[in-house]
Amino acid sequence: MAGKCIIIGAGDLTVGQLEVEEGDLCIAVDGGLSYCPVLGVEPDIILGDFDSVNDREREAIGVLAEQIPERVVALPVEKDDTDMLAAIKYGLEHGFKDFRIYAGMGGRFDHSLANVQCLLYLKNHDATGYLVDGGSMILVLKDESVEFQEDMEGLLSLFALGKEAKGVTIRGMKYPLNNAAITNDFPIGISNEFIGEKAYIAVEDGEVVCIVQY
Numbered sequence: 738m739a740g741k742c743i744i745i746g747a748g749d750l751t752v753g754q755l756e757v758e759e760g761d762l763c764i765a766v767d768g769g770l771s772y773c774p775v776l777g778v779e780p781d782i783i784l785g786d787f788d789s790v791n792d793r794e795r796e797a798i799g800v801l802a803e804q805i806p807e808r809v810v811a812l813p814v815e816k817d818d819t820d821m822l823a824a825i826k827y828g829l830e831h832g833f834k835d836f837r838i839y840a841g842m843g844g845r846f847d848h849s850l851a852n853v854q855c856l857l858y859l860k861n862h863d864a865t866g867y868l869v870d871g872g873s874m875i876l877v878l879k880d881e882s883v884e885f886q887e888d889m890e891g892l893l894s895l896f897a898l899g900k901e902a903k904g905v906t907i908r909g910m911k912y913p914l915n916n917a918a919i920t921n922d923f924p925i926g927i928s929n930e931f932i933g934e935k936a937y938i939a940v941e942d943g944e945v946v947c948i949v950q951y
Contacts, residue, residue, distance in 0.1 A: 741835045742828035745769035745780065746821055746852070747789050749843025751871035752776070762833060764824045769840055770794055776839075784810040784827060785820040819848075822855050829862055836866035842875070853877070853946055857898060860944070873950045882906075882939035883947070889936065891951045895919065895926030897943065904941025909934040919945070 740760030747768030755776040757763050765773055767785030771794060783798055790798065802809040812823055821841065828836060836859055841852040852868055856877040859866040868875040876883075877898065885893075893910065897919045907914040911930040919925055926945070938947065 740833065741837055742825075742831075742833035743778075744821065744824050744828070744836065744838045744841070745772055745776070745778075746838060746841040747771075747844070748840045748848060748852075749870070750775065750840045751843070752839060752869070753871075755839060762828060762831060764827065766820045766824045770798070772840055782808055782810060782824075782827065784812065784824050786812045786814045786816070788814055819851050819855075821848075821852055822858065825855055825859060825866070829859075829864060834864040836864060838866060838868050839870070841868045842870055842873075856946070857944060873948060875949075876947050877944060878938065878940050878947055879944045880940065880942060882937065884938075885909075885931065885936040885949075887933055887935050889931045889949075891931060891949065893929045893931065893936070893938070893950075894924075894948045895929075895938070895945045896924060896948075897921040897945055899944055902940050902943030902945045904939070904943075905945065906937070906939045909936040916941075 743757055743761055743763045745765050750772045755778050757778050763778055763780045764782045764784055765780035767787055768789035770783055770790060773780055787795055787798060798809060842849045853875060856866045860877050860879045901918055901920050903918045905914055905917045905919050911932050
């Protein structure tokens with residue numbers, strides 16, 4: 738699948754516009770529906786248990802479910818999957834491998850942390866996801882490397898998701914590492930700095946969360 742799966746959550750919205758291209762799938766997750774007019778997008782799918790939508794939106798969802806039922810995925814309130822994970826599974830089932838999640842951070846910390854775990858879920862299902870807001874981006878690396886171009890500015894932090902990530906290498910940044918091990922009880926990877934060089938981040942064995950602040 739060439740397009741992206743764009744998911745709009747109900748966290749803090751810190752972007753002013755969103756570009757949806759032909760071939761993309763746009764999913765509004767529960768209260769994320771209220772952000773769609775602000776972003777100027779019409780979601781292809783509205784998904785959730787709808788416990789955080791207002792009465793007007795709930796009525797509109799009900800009408801849409803009657804007229805075009807395939808555009809509404811109603812979930813039970815009591816379930817194992819979060820609404821976000823259910824949206825991710827929907828995108829995976831429809832062949833998407835590139836996921837961009839907006840308004841997936843802020844608000845309740847447990848929801849933000851759950852969405853970071855969703856990035857690892859994507860990685861474990863041969864897909865890649867990014868939590869994106871106006872000032873930062875979060876991705877998960879698993880036994881792989883990533884590069885950033887010379888014009889990248891800001892900070893980058895790495896944190897081990899499991900007990901230990903081995904073979905961690907950082908080049909082209911203020912604080913380099915070479916084949917190091919980082920653990921989940923010592924935040925050695927916080928607040929590195931881009932320095933106008935091509936930056937290279939690699940982890941040979943394990944999973945790390947990578948937070949880029951512009």
